[in-house]
Amino acid sequence: MSNSLLILPGDGIGPEVMAEVRKVIDWFGARRGIAFDVSEDLVGGCAYDAHGTPLTDAAMEKAQSVDAVLLGAVGGPKYDKLDFSVKPERGLLRLRKEMDLFSNLRPAVCFDALADFSSLKKEVIGGLDIMIVRELTSGVYFGEPRGVFKEGNERVGINTQRYTEGEIARVARSAFELARARNNKVCSMEKANVMESGILWRDVVQEIHDAEYPDVELSHMYADAGGMQLVRWPKQFDVIVTDNLFGDMLSDVAAMLTGSLGMLPSASLGAPMANGRPKALYEPVHGSAPDIMGTGKANPIACILSFGMALRYSFGKGEEADLLERAIDKVLADGVRTADLMQAGDKTPATTAEMGDAIVAALDAS
Numbered sequence: 001m002s003n004s005l006l007i008l009p010g011d012g013i014g015p016e017v018m019a020e021v022r023k024v025i026d027w028f029g030a031r032r033g034i035a036f037d038v039s040e041d042l043v044g045g046c047a048y049d050a051h052g053t054p055l056t057d058a059a060m061e062k063a064q065s066v067d068a069v070l071l072g073a074v075g076g077p078k079y080d081k082l083d084f085s086v087k088p089e090r091g092l093l094r095l096r097k098e099m100d101l102f103s104n105l106r107p108a109v110c111f112d113a114l115a116d117f118s119s120l121k122k123e124v125i126g127g128l129d130i131m132i133v134r135e136l137t138s139g140v141y142f143g144e145p146r147g148v149f150k151e152g153n154e155r156v157g158i159n160t161q162r163y164t165e166g167e168i169a170r171v172a173r174s175a176f177e178l179a180r181a182r183n184n185k186v187c188s189m190e191k192a193n194v195m196e197s198g199i200l201w202r203d204v205v206q207e208i209h210d211a212e213y214p215d216v217e218l219s220h221m222y223a224d225a226g227g228m229q230l231v232r233w234p235k236q237f238d239v240i241v242t243d244n245l246f247g248d249m250l251s252d253v254a255a256m257l258t259g260s261l262g263m264l265p266s267a268s269l270g271a272p273m274a275n276g277r278p279k280a281l282y283e284p285v286h287g288s289a290p291d292i293m294g295t296g297k298a299n300p301i302a303c304i305l306s307f308g309m310a311l312r313y314s315f316g317k318g319e320e321a322d323l324l325e326r327a328i329d330k331v332l333a334d335g336v337r338t339a340d341l342m343q344a345g346d347k348t349p350a351t352t353a354e355m356g357d358a359i360v361a362a363l364d365a366s
């Protein structure tokens with residue numbers, strides 16, 4: 001099967017970190033014989049500058065036809081005053097919406113070499129490897145009615161939490177599938193004690209489990225308690241599945257258990273395509289970081305790990321993804337650190353390019 005990949009570097013540090021991903025892609029091509037059919041296009045502010053829109057129809061069509069899309073980041077102060085309809089993030093939102101990427105995967109992994117770096121105790125986060133699956137296309141961020149309305153002589157702000165059975169079922173399936181490829185354990189989080197949508201969420205997740213995934217261990221937890229448990233003892237979890245709002249918050253909390261924004265990848269998956277692979281968009285969690293753009297300070301690891309997720313979830317190359325993660329751990333253990341991973345007393349930081357080169361060298365040595 002061919003491996004088609006659309007790269008959208010975007011704005012700010014996006015192109016800088018993507019240049020390092022290119023080195024890794026080239027390495028897998030040259031040394032492991034995994035050929036990628038790579039194309040590149042514009043998204044965000046740079047697309048607006050060139051075409052007057054943050055994502056052209058041609059780029060959108062391309063995204064729909066490839067096996068995976070890898071995006072850097074979008075946005076920057078230059079575009080802050082643009083009309084909302086052409087803002088850089090609209091390019092990203094269009095991709096997510098038109099590809100119907102309902103399942104957002106956010107891993108929280110503690111690299112051994114960084115176990116001392118977290119603000120949490122080493123025994124709490126050492127060896128941590130969990131995955132939060134967040135429903136991404138429905139729930140309170142999208143439900144109708146919504147808006148700020150006049151009611152009597154005051155204003156009222158309204159959002160509606162709404163989930164259909166089908167929306168819950170498809171994200172539950174994606175979590176159970178993932179669990180089967182990992183440690184066969186899912187914890188579903190909602191607030192069934194106070195929310196009707198939470199009652200439905202719990203019921204549907206349980207039903208899908210009983211009918212299709214009885215081999216997977218399933219537990220349920222209220223999302224607020226889940227937040228506490230994530231910080232108290234995160235290693236009790238493996239896959240967590242939750243709705244859009246709770247997932248937004250819980251994944252940010254989980255992410256920070258392990259260290260820097262420069263280390264966090266993500267995947268957003270949709271329905272399977274004709275070739276059986278899911279529609280997929282991979283991107284680092286961080287933004288375009290205009291404050292460090294052009295300084296060589298950007299950590300490329302989040303974007304490289306996002307490509308690693310593409311290897312695993314789009315291209316069926318789990319072993320290669322493991323290899324890449326081990327190479328990154330090795331480089332960090334050797335003391336190669338970008339500025340965001342430095343602690344008091346550390347020597348001079350590695351630049352973006354030096355980090356990319358070190359990872360390729362570690363791959364070579366593996």
Ligand code: NAI
Pocket residue numbers: 013017072073074075076077089092261262263283284285286287288289290291292297298299300302340
């Ligand atoms: P940000 O994630 O760009 O930066 C937050 C802080 O983390 C900054 O101090 C930055 O220097 C640092 N940082 C981020 N990525 C880093 C990396 N790889 N290596 C080292 N340090 C890193 O978030 P911020 O500052 O709120 O937003 C900046 C721009 O990015 C805005 O225009 C915002 O709209 C956009 N943005 C885009 C996102 C996306 O494309 N998915 C997500 C978040 C923000």
Ligand code: MG
Pocket residue numbers: 248249252
């Ligand atoms: Mg968030």
